Amino acid sequence: MARRFSLGQRVAAGRLAWWLAGGLLVASIAWPALVYGQRSSQPDYGEPIRTINELIRRTWQDYGLRPSGPATDGEWCRRVFLDVLGRVPTVNELQEFTRDRSPDKKLRLVNKLLHDDRYTEEYARNWTTIWTNILIGRTGGTERNSLTNREGMQKYLRDSFAANKPYDRMVYELVTATGSTAPGTPNFNGATNFLADKVNQDNATLATAATARIFLGLQVQCTQCHNHPFNDWKQQKFWEFNAFFRQTRALRRTAPASETPPGLGTPSAGGVPAPSRQTAQYAELVDEDFPGENNDPSSAAIFYELRNATTSVAYPVFIDGTKIPESGYVSQVNRRKELARLMLQSEYLDKAIVNRYWGHFLGYGFTKPVDDLGPHNPPSHPELLDFLARQFREHSYDLKELIRWIVLSEPYGLSSRVTSGNESDDPLLGEPPKFSRFYVRQMQAEQLYESLITATQAGRQGSYEEQERRKNEWLRQFVTAFGNDEGEEATMFNGSIPQVLMMMNGELIRQALSLQPGSFLHQVVTSNDPPAKKINYLFQAGLARNATRTEIDIANKLLLARQGKVEEALQDIWWAILNSNEFILIH
């Protein structure tokens, strides 16, 4: 029976004594100060953060909630790095923050992440990843014959985020883009990739639904075929919105072999362009005169079918009822430019983006889902949503400002521990979120990947493109496309068994555990620090805190089980840290 391992029993007494003498038993080592556990006070950051806090507190009062205490500095620092840069902080970065004694240390860290040159590339990479998934999904541009060029999309976004392009400018460019999808081809404009695969089929219904949902927070896909029972949108509105996209076509182009630029090839799975021997395919997004389904370009109409099989007619009309001239001639009316102009005037544009960003940082938006602001789905904090939307517009659509406000707000700084004073604040039970604590959520697959790379320096070699390619290959194992007319997809990176198996046994984890010279663990092993410090170093790298007593105890046992081989014991501890709930969760 007793096959349970008892650590230490197998070790000869003399050998044990030697370890003790050598100070290898880490429990006997003096404790470094628990700086990661300290909590910094919340200074007054002025407007608009003051009003955000006030409006949030008002809800707490209304519902009799007492918020959780503030998060520890380590927790907060980890959170901010994950949400702003898409990865955990390194031990150096963590220590820099926790050792900072100034009262505005949080502000200083946020400013550094947003404005310091050394973080520009990582900031741009993270938001490029997030927005690529929003605009073309995790599978966009990865299938054969796709007109989307994933690299082109990413290049456009990377340039935009690196330059902190105002959000309204970005939306205008994405909605009106013309030119070629692939980097290195004539007339390249990466912004075309948002619509490249959404305009040709089914009369651009995908473009209609995606534009309304992503930028205006309006879910219209059901109203394509019928008036929706729970949605204010009517079928007529769908087709009037759709009419704005009907001048637009994506034309398939072929680049001759000699001119095939690097990175361009036949799209293949995972966004990895295969080198093409003869030709390379890409697309060009163009606006052409639209004759209308009535064949009268001066008044180009479209027809759609009601459920009772009768036909109705639609011209371009914006959601607020604003009409534009009916001409289908591009020289007279460029319908997409008109649409973008009207979108920029709409308050839905502002609300949709601040709601999306709030949801990104706090785990829940003011509506669920974040991209449904329709009248059937009232927001949890209408006043705050309006306020943030107005502020964002007044601050010239500066996304970095919006991020700064949110991460320095009081709710973002709260602990994720549930207390007796806020147990009832539980969105998982269908309650609208009150943000009286930080809601724990799982890292996205991309965050996990970048965190592992950061924490272990595995896979950091090679150019930006090579690194992205490796990441995409790895991500592919978790994504399934449903292959229907709405382009939906699902991820298996959701806390289920395949994900746990990957963390236990996957190639990336094996690299993270490597003891080869130059590897992360090798550096830790060969440092001059005493074992206790080495163990703490691993806990800081993975969990942004020091080890607890019990954790040191188990580390001790592992050391004995590994017969004093420190490197193997550290490997075991590191494996356990990376596989823990605390690592995979943002808390």
Add this chain to the structure above:
Amino acid sequence: MWAAGYRVPKGMSRRHFLQHLAGASTMAAAALSLGHTLRVHAADLQKRRKAAILLWMSGGPPTIDMWDLKPGAPTGGPFRPISTSGDVQICEHLPMMAKVMHHLAIVRSMSTREADHNRGRYYMHTGYAPNPNIEHPSYGAVIAHELIDQRPELEIPPFISIGGGSVGPGFLGMAWAPFTVDSNGRVRNLEMGVDERRLYQRLEALAVIESGFIQQNRGPAADDHRKVLQKTVSLLTSSQMAAFRVEQEPQAVRDRYGNTPFGRGCLMARRLVEVGVPFVEVDLGGWDLHSNTHSTLTNNLLPNLDRAMSALIEDLEVRGLLQDTVVLWMGEFGRTPRINANAGRDHWARSWSVVLGGSGIKGGIAVGQTNEDGTRVESEPYAAEDLMATVCKALGISLETTFTSRNGRPMKIANGGKVIHELFA
């Protein structure tokens, strides 16, 4: 692969680890409690082991061309009906199915409201219309949760989705999430890379970190991770993993099911039910036929479906499993009776069909009917919750079962649907 050399012998290390993890949970508040209504003696469990297989037709199949033909009607399409071994007629391109229809019933009076893929998939899987404030558990999660007590010996996940496309466990938590595999049964990352002794030592260290975090009371995600970890370790070392390996079947059997992803998936489903998995879902996609509906059906979808599904029914019957296994065939909705300008059919939820049988469900019959062009249900209409109630009844799951959330909100199993009584003799 799953490393025979690393299998844990009948020792304690694994159980020891599992106990460690189990201990951690006592600190975590149980978010939801569920009234188990099955309290049967262990001896009875084995022989009364119920299971269900969902054949999920992703994209929305044109049931008017398959199970409820309208020959001669303007909406009828080109297919002709044929007679079957039951008292029903079905499409001429399903000849093998025609021979097993005495085991199956067609419900021709499905009438639902969700004609969007996402919403339809959610609704048909859960019995609830999508609600932004709560995530409902899908068929597999509910049934696995209710039937798990019948199989203490099960070491692999109780809800397996072959080919993806299922819906998650909702408020039941990630421990009841579908375990998704492709039709080749490949499971990644089963190779442990270290000997089993060291793995369990690592796991003990992990249990310490894991339970420390759970005890900080930060919501259910932390404890859910522990439960999934527990299931993963159980699976990692289980001989039942062999059930995923359809290539171990004789060639003749594999040929009978067909060498297609769906054929292999159906065969895998039978193997999984055999080792005790209570719920298996097999996905067959490609039904979103907005254009060229009938040529795609004739050349591809119907032959594939016909071969694999009929093989599954036959095989379950021969092995004595059909009397305890519900097989349910459905998609998220049907397709428009009207044929559009692209020779296609669009989304249509108002009048369509599903097929089911096994575990005491009366075969060879059609329940309900539609009007002469298939645009309207003319008998009592049935919806997702009724279907789910029917499947639960066939599996011996009480419809009084109620999920109670922490704030006291009762959620009835199958959303209070009514059993389709014609299906029970």
